Amino acid sequence: MQRADINLSDLDFWARPIAEREEAFGLLRADPELAFFDPPAAAIDAGRGYYALTRHADVIEASRQPQLFCSGRGTDMVDMPPWMLDFFGSMINMDDPRHVRMRRIVSRAFTPKMLASMQADVDQIAVGVVDDIAERGECDFVADVAARLPLRIIVDLMGIPRSQEQFIFDRTNVILGFSDVEYVPEQDMGSILTALVGAGNDLATLVRDLADERMRDPGDDLLSALVTAEVDGDHLSAEEMASFFILLVVAGNETTRNAIAHGLHALTEHPDQRARWQADFEALAPTAVEEIVRWATPVIHFRRTVTTDGARIGDHELTEGDKVVLFYNSANRDEARFDEPFGFHVARTPNEHVGFGGPGPHYCLGAHLARREITVAFRELFARLPDIHSVEQPDRLRSGFINGIKHLRAEFTPAAVSR
Ligand code: HEM
DSSP, rough: GGGGGGGTTTTHHSSSSSHHHHHHHHHHHHHHSSSEOOOOOOOOOOOOOOEEEEEEEEEEHEEEETTTTSSSTTTSOOOOOOOOOHIIGGGGGOOOOOHHHHHHHHOOOOOHHHHHHHHHHHHHHHHHHHHHTTTTTTEEHIIIIITHHHHHHHHHHOOGGGHHHHHHHHHHHHHHTTTTTTTTTTOOOHHHHHHHHHHHHHHHHHHHHHHHHHSSSOSSSSHHHHOOOTTTBOOOOOHHHHHHHHHHHHHHHTTTHHHHHHHHHHHHHHHHHHHHHTTTHHHHHHHHHHHHHHOOOOEEEEEEEEEEEOOETTEEOTTOOOOOEEEEEHHHHHHSSSSSSSSSSTTTOOOOOTTOOOTTTTTTTTTHHHHHHHHHHHHHHHHHTTTTTSOOOOOOOOOSSSEEEEOOOEOOOOOOOOO
């Protein structure tokens, strides 16, 4: 493969076999120059192209200097009009002071205490999800387990009726899976935009209605905490609530599900590592979960925009308005940072992966919850269906943004339902 064969903006690149993609990123990491790519084709004016940051050190450097590498001008490869940045990205597309205000308000409703209080519920949800497949001996691991668990947790956490689960699942699939025909059958730019806006509006309407109810009659759920949260006399507006909700359900569903699905497949393909974890689950869970997130890297990239002439990445001087795209997948396979980056090791230490983003103000707000979900999923699976394994190669999402698995057939010895 030659450097000239690589185009990270081309969706077809992301449909190439994993080995070819990894070879391409290996070439980019080894190249002392920063690779520049034209923007992907888009229904809107995509703006200029971008430099690809593929080395771990470069991703860290950009992440930890938000004043030089900002998020407020967009975090997608393509530029978006301001209303779309807020509507689909919420705080992910904000800089201080807007970002810190928003993060302060929502963090109040997202504290470790709040999460600890729902541990028993998370465990119960995992029991229920496994119950639903236990007697069958086989399943579509994504639809039946990996997607169901985080979806149910976020729905319960927010205080949304479970009857809305499928409705939310279908909309989040469109928002992050819009480049795949399974979710948006017509792949022309107009149809994609219509589908995206329609899915976003559906979710916004749902949350506005529920928020109105909670305002009148607050409960002990996250939505009530959000509508009543106050920092220095400040509340979230109805629009801010709606777009934060979209971010939360999308970020909370489409990421953890892929970590869990990639996790089962990696454990199937590395039986020695699986046996090791199963023999000592609790002791190895913290490192195994981090390794699953590194291995899967469910979010492939986010972008930053250079705010000041002379900002640097390594030896490269950039100018105001330049875009840099942080390829977390590549950073997480960087041989300069990880021993055996292509090996899957449940006890890997240290493991400074950037699966939840680099260090900085936008580091994943849901990281603790995601770690807990992945742990609970495998604890319950190993306890009840200890021989569950994938039986085919993953059916992958066509996307350069989400490292998604749409379907993954799995088999196991049937077990009794617990209820
Ligand atoms: C394995 C699962 C997950 C992965 C791989 C992941 C990945 C990421 C990444 C890479 C970012 C950084 C964005 C940036 O730097 O611009 C991020 C931010 C964020 N994530 Fe996650 N995430 C996961 C689970 C979750 C969950 C479960 C939730 C909530 C329920 C969540 C909510 C958020 C939010 C709200 C932000 C924005 C934070 C900010 O801008 O201050 N994530 N996530």
